[in-house]
Amino acid sequence: MARRRRISNSKIKCCSSTSTSTSAAVPFTPEPEPDPDKIRKVPQLNTLFRRFWKVAAPYWYSDDKAQARLQLASVFALTLATTGISVGFNFLGRDFYNALANKDQEQFTKQLLYYLAAFAGGIPIFVLRDYARETLALRWRSWMTKHYMERYLNNQTFYKIQSQSIIDNPDQRIVDDLSSFSGTALSFSLTFFNAAVDLISFSNILYGIYPPLFVVLLLYSIGGTVISVFLGKGLVSLNFLQEKKEADFRYGLVRVRENAESIAFYGGEDNEMQLLLQRFRSAFDNLTQLLISSRNLEFFTNGYRYLIQILPAAVVAPMYFSGKIEFGVINQSVSAFNHILGDFSLIVYQFQAISAFSAVIDRLGEFDDVLDSSNSKGLSDSLETICLTFNNAINSPVLESNGSMPAEESRKLLDVENLTLQTPTSKATLVRDLSLVIDEKEHLLVTGPSGSGKTSLLRAMAGLWSTGRGKITFYVTVGENFEGPTSSDFTSLEVNLQNTNGEFKKPTKRNSRGIFFLPQRPYMVLGTLRQQLLYPTWAEEMIPPPDSTKPAGSLPFLMRGEDSENVSVKSSKPSTDEMTQALENVRLGYILSRFGLDSTSEWSSVLSLGEQQRLAFARLLLSKPKLVLLDESTSALDEANEAHLYQQIEAAGITYISIGHRRTLYDFHNRVLRISTIDPNSSERNWQIESINRESLYNISKKM
Numbered sequence: 001m002a003r004r005r006r007i008s009n010s011k012i013k014c015c016s017s018t019s020t021s022t023s024a025a026v027p028f029t030p031e032p033e034p035d036p037d038k039i040r041k042v043p044q045l046n047t048l049f050r051r052f053w054k055v056a057a058p059y060w061y062s063d064d065k066a067q068a069r070l071q072l073a074s075v076f077a078l079t080l081a082t083t084g085i086s087v088g089f090n091f092l093g094r095d096f097y098n099a100l101a102n103k104d105q106e107q108f109t110k111q112l113l114y115y116l117a118a119f120a121g122g123i124p125i126f127v128l129r130d131y132a133r134e135t136l137a138l139r140w141r142s143w144m145t146k147h148y149m150e151r152y153l154n155n156q157t158f159y160k161i162q163s164q165s166i167i168d169n170p171d172q173r174i175v176d177d178l179s180s181f182s183g184t185a186l187s188f189s190l191t192f193f194n195a196a197v198d199l200i201s202f203s204n205i206l207y208g209i210y211p212p213l214f215v216v217l218l219l220y221s222i223g224g225t226v227i228s229v230f231l232g233k234g235l236v237s238l239n240f241l242q243e244k245k246e247a248d249f250r251y252g253l254v255r256v257r258e259n260a261e262s263i264a265f266y267g268g269e270d271n272e273m274q275l276l277l278q279r280f281r282s283a284f285d286n287l288t289q290l291l292i293s294s295r296n297l298e299f300f301t302n303g304y305r306y307l308i309q310i311l312p313a314a315v316v317a318p319m320y321f322s323g324k325i326e327f328g329v330i331n332q333s334v335s336a337f338n339h340i341l342g343d344f345s346l347i348v349y350q351f352q353a354i355s356a357f358s359a360v361i362d363r364l365g366e367f368d369d370v371l372d373s374s375n376s377k378g379l380s381d382s383l384e385t386i387c388l389t390f391n392n393a394i395n396s397p398v399l400e401s402n403g404s405m406p407a408e409e410s411r412k413l414l415d416v417e418n419l420t421l422q423t424p425t426s427k428a429t430l431v432r433d434l435s436l437v438i439d440e441k442e443h444l445l446v447t448g449p450s451g452s453g454k455t456s457l458l459r460a461m462a463g464l465w466s467t468g469r470g471k472i473t474f475y476v477t478v479g480e481n482f483e484g485p486t487s488s489d490f491t492s493l494e495v496n497l498q499n500t501n502g503e504f505k506k507p508t509k510r511n512s513r514g515i516f517f518l519p520q521r522p523y524m525v526l527g528t529l530r531q532q533l534l535y536p537t538w539a540e541e542m543i544p545p546p547d548s549t550k551p552a553g554s555l556p557f558l559m560r561g562e563d564s565e566n567v568s569v570k571s572s573k574p575s576t577d578e579m580t581q582a583l584e585n586v587r588l589g590y591i592l593s594r595f596g597l598d599s600t601s602e603w604s605s606v607l608s609l610g611e612q613q614r615l616a617f618a619r620l621l622l623s624k625p626k627l628v629l630l631d632e633s634t635s636a637l638d639e640a641n642e643a644h645l646y647q648q649i650e651a652a653g654i655t656y657i658s659i660g661h662r663r664t665l666y667d668f669h670n671r672v673l674r675i676s677t678i679d680p681n682s683s684e685r686n687w688q689i690e691s692i693n694r695e696s697l698y699n700i701s702k703k704m
C-alpha cells in the first residue's frame with residue numbers, strides 16, 4: 001500500500017557555480033512514518049482554508065480569468081434572480097391562500113394564473129442557473145486538470161512520487177478529487193451566497209410578521225450548528241481515508257489488468273484475490289465506520305429538521321384567531337421560517353457534504369504542496385547533490401593543450417567527475433568517486449554484479465537520482481535545426497532553467513539534446529505503431545476534422561502550447577518511408593504486414609519482449625541521438641539480433657554506453673567499466689575501467 005510521507009524542505013547544493021549548472025533533481029527527504037491510516041488527524045480549520053485558497057485561487061488569476069470571472073458573474077446573477085423568484089412565490093402563495101380562505105373565486109382564478117405565469121417564467125431561470133454553474137465547474141476542472149498534470153509530469157515529479165512513495169494515488173487526486181473540488185466549491189459558494197441573500201430577504205418578512213419568532217429561530221440554529229459540528233467532527237478524516245482506500249482498491253485491480261500475463265503464468269489468482277479482498281475489506285471497514293458516524297449525525301439532523309416544523313404556525317395562529325393577520329400570512333410565515341431555518345442551518349444540513357469536501361481539499365492541498373515542493377528550487381544549501389549539466393558542444397571539439405585543433409577530431413560527449421552515488425532514501429553508497437570521460441564513438445560497457453548500482457548510475461545520468469556528490473556533464477550537439485544559443489565556447493544550455501515564475505525546470509527533453517536513454521523495461525505507449533516509433537521525440541498530434549461540430553477552441557487552455565525550447569531543437573518528423581525503413585533495419589518489417597502503422601493495440605501484450613526491445617532500437621535509429629545509454633536493452637534478444645542492432649546503431653554514428661552481463665557485449669564496446677558491490681567498511685573505489693581490444697575479440701570469435 002502506498003505510504004504517505006511528510007515532505008520536508010529538501011536541501012540541495014550543486015557542486016559548481018549556479019550560473020552555469022543546475023542540480024538535476026530536487027530530492028525529497030521523506031521520513032519514514034507509521035501507518036498513515038492510524039495517524040490521520042482532522043486537519044486544522046486554518047490549514048483547510050489555506051489549502052482551499054491555494055487550490056482554488058490560481059484559476060481565477062490564470063489566462064482564462066476573463067472568461068472565468070464573466071461566467072461566475074452570470075452564475076451569481078442567475079442565483080440572485082432565482083432568490084428573487086422565490087420571494088415572489090412567497091407573496092404569490094400568501095395571496096393565493098388568502099383568496100382561498102376568503103372564498104373569493106375571481107381572485108383565486110387570478111392568483112392561479114399569476115402562479116402559472118410565474119412558473120413558466122421562473123423555472124427556466126432555475127434550470128439555466130444550474131447549467132451555467134455546471135459549465136463553469138467543468139471549465140474550472142479542465143483548467144485545473146491540465147495545471148496539475150503539467151506539474152505532475154514536470155521535473156520528473158511523477159517518478160519521485162512513485163519511487164519514494166510520497167503520497168498515495170496521485171491519479172485519483174487528478175481525476176476524482178479535482179472533479180469534485182470544482183463542482184462542490186462552486187455549488188457551496190453559490191449555496192452560501194444564496195443563503196445570505198435568502199436570509200436578508202426572508203428575515204424582513206418574518207421579522208415583519210412576528211419578531212420573537214425570528215429570535216427563537218436564531219437561537220435554535222446556533223445551538224444546532226454547535227451540536228452537529230461536535231457530533232460529526234470525525235467524518236473528515238473518515239472521508240479522507242475512504243477516498244484513499246477506494247483508490248488503493250481500484251489501483252490493485254488496475255495492476256491485475258496491467259500484469260495479466262505474469263499473473264496468469266504464475267497462476268497467482270488466489271493471491272491476487274486475497275490481496276484485492278484485503279484492500280476492499282479495508283475500504284469496507286472504513287465505510288462502515290463512516291456510515292455509523294453519519295447515522296449518529298442523522299439522528300440529530302433529522303430531529304433538528306422536523307422538531308421545529310409546526311412552530312411558526314403554532315406561534316402565529318393566535319394572531320390569526322384574534323383577527324390580527326389573514327390566513328395567507330400563516331402560510332407566508334411558515335414558508336419564510338423554513339427558508340431562514342435552511343439558511344441558518346446550512347452547516348447542520350450539509351455537514352456530511354462539508355466533511356467530504358474537506359477531505360477533498362485536504363488531499364488536493366497535500367498533492368499541491370508536493371508538486372510545488374518538487375517544482376520549486378527554494379531549497380537551502382546544506383546537503384550535497386550530484387550536479388548534472390548539459391553543455392552545448394557546437395563548434396567545440398576537444399582542443400589540444402596548445403590550443404590547436406587535433407588532427408582527428410574526437411569530441412567529448414560525457415564527463416563524470418568524482419561521482420559518489422547514493423540511494424535516495426537510505427543514502428546507501430553504491431558507487432564511490434567515479435571519474436570517466438566518454439568521447440565520440442567510444443562505446444562503454446558497464447558490468448558488475450546484480451544490485452551493484454549499474455542502473456542507478458544511469459538514473460543519476462538521467463537526472464532521476466541526485467543523491468550523492470560529484471558532477472556529470474553532457475557535451476552534446478543539439479539537433480540540426482538548432483537556433484538557440486551558439487557559442488564557440490562550451491555554453492551551458494541549462495543556465496536558464498528557472499522560469500519567470502521561479503519554477504525549477506529540469507532537462508526532461510534530453511532526447512532533443514542528442515541524448516537518449518533506453519530503460520531496462522521497454523515502454524510501449526498507448527496508441528498506434530506510428531506513435532510507438534515517434535515516442536518520445538515527436539508527438540503525433542490529433543488534428544480535428546475541419547467540419548468538426550465540437551465547440552473547438554472553447555477551452556483554449558487545453559491546447560498543448562509548443563515548448564519553445566524544444567521547437568528550436570527538434571528535427572522534422574520522420575516520414576512513413578523512414579519509419580518503415582527503421583522497422584526493417586531492426587528486423588521488424590513483418591509486423592507492418594500484421595498490424596500496419598496506424599493500428600492501435602495493447603503493444604506490450606501483442607509484441608514479444610524481444611520485439612519490444614527491437615522497436616525501442618527503431619525509435620533510436622529514427623531519433624539519431626549523439627549518445628545513447630542502454631540498460632540491458634538487448635537482454636531478451638538472441639545473439640544474432642543483438643549483434644545486428646549494435647551494428648545498426650554504430651553505423652548510424654551513435655555513441656553508446658551499455659549496461660549488460662553478457663560476454664557477447666564485449667564485441668561492440670571499446671572499454672568496460674566494472675562496478676563491484678561496495679564494501680561499506682572501506683573507502684576504496686569500487687570500480688575500474690579497462691580497454692577492450694575489439695580487433696582481437698573479433699579474431700577470436702572468427703576462429704571459434
Ligand SMILES: Nc1ncnc2c1ncn2[C@@H]1O[C@H](COP(=O)(O)OP(=O)(O)OP(=O)(O)O)[C@@H](O)[C@H]1O
Pocket residue numbers: 163164423424425426430448449450451452453454455456457
Ligand atoms: N528507489 C530506490 N530506493 C532505494 N534503493 C534502491 C532504489 N532503487 C534501487 N535501489 C537499490 O539500489 C541498489 C542498486 O540498484 P540497481 O538497480 O542500480 O542495480 P543493478 O546493478 O542495475 O542491478 P541489476 O543488474 O540486477 O539490474 C540495489 O540494492 C537496489 O535495491
